[in-house]
Amino acid sequence: MAVEFKDYYRSLGLPKTASDDEIKKAFRNLARKHHPDVAKDKAAAEEKFKEINEAYEVLGDPDKRRKYDTLGANWKQGFAPPPEGDMGGGFRSTRPGDAEEFHFHGTGFSDFFEQFFGGQDIHRGFSGFGRGGGYGGAATGPQRGGDVESDLLVTLQEALNGSVRQLSLRRIDGQSGQARTETFRVRIPAGATEGRLIRVPGKGGEGLNGGSPGDLFLRVRLARHPDFRVRGNDLYHDLLLAPWEAVLGTTVSVPTLEGQVSLRIPPGAQAGQQFRVRDRGLPGEGGVRGHLLAVINLATPERVSDAERANWEALARNSTFNPRRTP
Amino acid sequence: MSGGEQPIERQSYTLEAVLEITGVERDTVLRYCEIGVLAIGPDEIDDADFTDESIRRLLLAEHLRCQHGLNLVGVRMIMELTAEVERLREELRFQLES
CATH class of the missing domain: 1.10.287.110 (DnaJ domain)
Structure with missing residues (x-):
């Protein structure tokens, strides 16, 4: 065909x-x-x-x-x-x-x-x-x-x-x-x-x-889903945060298969860190549902206004944070 | 949180039903349990709940053994490799989506 x-x-x-x-x-x-x-x-x-x-x-x-x-x-x-x-x-x-x-x-x-x-x-x-054949009977039966x-x-x-x-x-x-x-x-x-x-x-x-x-x-x-990845019975959602949201903490709305839920992100959240929303995954063995895991991804603005740039520059001057510093 | 009590639906079969569906002898099923082709303890087969996956694995094992002449060790090896490939595919798919 x-x-x-x-x-x-x-x-x-x-x-x-x-x-x-x-x-x-x-x-x-x-x-x-x-x-x-x-x-x-x-x-x-x-x-x-x-x-x-x-x-x-x-x-x-x-x-x-x-x-x-x-x-x-x-x-x-x-x-x-x-x-x-x-x-x-x-x-x-x-x-x-x-x-x-x-x-x-x-x-x-x-x-x-x-x-x-x-x-x-x-x-x-x-x-x-x-x-058929080879097991359980002759070829003519x-x-x-x-x-x-x-x-x-x-x-x-x-x-x-x-x-x-x-x-x-x-x-x-x-x-x-x-x-x-x-x-x-x-x-x-x-x-x-x-x-x-x-x-x-x-x-x-x-x-x-x-x-x-x-x-x-x-x-x-x-089927692939635009908002979730699947591993076993757990769903993973990549959650984008602005740098200040990760530093200061925030409450965001995250999607689940049954609508949006609020998720509190504590101050100091790190890229790759996972926050669990219990029982919002897929049904699994024993009648227990998997979880939804929100995985933190940090996003930065591609373009900034002059005023924003000034704020970032002030932060760069005043901050003691160095992500590449070895302990 | 809602949904935590939702039961999973799974078609299950008794040993008798499995023997009838697959045409495989009880002793052969027992042997497959002993070598790990089926994830059921040999002492449990009379009371075990068999699934669609169990039936498919039994049929495939018999196909490998009877049609392709594999011995039981070979059957188990192929089944393990198949399961491993399936697991790796799933993981690769997960990683590709991130």
């Missing part, structure tokens, strides 16, 4: 020469604008959010970006997808004596991404594993269909509250070429953190000789 090339630079509105910082900024701006939780037209925003997430997933990772840039250059010269068994083939059942091709819609990733970048996950190397794995893009809100997603699966029989599409719903449980598996019984490869079908295993891939 022909795979449509995705122009990820266009998705983020950037030239191919964009720096890593420009890519990050463009993603954050667009993700805030099109985040399904804030947009008015939720359906359109969701599609756009997935598109920019996928684009950032590739362009935000130097290795994937390099591969994509090479691929893009070759694509226009009639680049052919890699053969089965190469990096991309994550959607074929390895049922003995047959080959079945799977295309999912609703996982949050395009066929293009799955074909060229999904394969970088080592577990994809085992896609299509199953019980009923053979259960192979199991199939795919990634499922899950937003942090979905991971927090759980949701139901409609997926459609298009199967193409490797021998007859006949295609069949079926639609089904998958429940994403609350607490579906990165890498978590969701098993969908009977949606894998067809069985042989009356054997039952295999299963579909969906692996949760958390």
Whole structure:
């Protein structure tokens, strides 16, 4: 099946020469604008959010970006997808004596991404594993269909509250070429953190000789969020402070998945220091939620007025502080 | 603070259900528990809650053993490496976003 090339630079509105910082900024701006939780037209925003997430997933990772840039250059010269068994083939059942091709819609990733970048996950190397042949019966008896794995893009809100997603699966029989599409719903449980598996019984490869079908295993891939990074069940938020806020202390508003909360920063806060907002992370084992960690980053003004400059100069003259002084 | 009591939802299976779903023998499951392919103590398998991840690991282990001829040590090694790669990917992703 022909795979449509995705122009990820266009998705983020950037030239191919964009720096890593420009890519990050463009993603954050667009993700805030099109985040399904804030947009008015939720359906359109969701599609756009997935598109920019996928684009950032590739362009935000130097290795994937390099591969994509090479691929893009070759694509226009009639680049052919890699053969089965190469990096991309994550959607074929390895049922003995047959080959079945799977295309999912609703996982949050395009066929293009799955074909060229999904394969970088080592577990994809085992896609299509199953019980047919070699275990539990002769080749002429009923053979259960192979199991199939795919990634499922899950937003942090979905991971927090759980949701139901409609997926459609298009199967193409490797021998007859006949295609069949079926639609089904998958429940994403609350607490579906990165890498978590969701098993969908009977949606894998067809069985042989009356054997039952295999299963579909969906692996949760958390969508990137403009305000949070995820580690386990904890969320990290980079909190920018002005130098005087860090020195004197302040109270700031920080975002959580459930709205803003006030956070008191004590005097003398240091860059890299973390302040914890309890129980505002993602659900974890044992019913306990992770935390939100606000990580202090100090920002300085790029330009200052004459009056501001005079204040900084006065501070420089009068301060005894030297960050490079050894004790 | 709200939300601290929110229970995590996790599909769990009994040993009997796992044996039926995977077609793997009880003794084989026990062996996988003994060598650490499944994070369940060998003495606990009769009462353990198996997850979707347990099922996937069992199927993958059997696939490696039966289709690719790996012995149990090889199976465990591949599973450990896979888990390590997954962990490193997650960490790299976290670092790249900072």
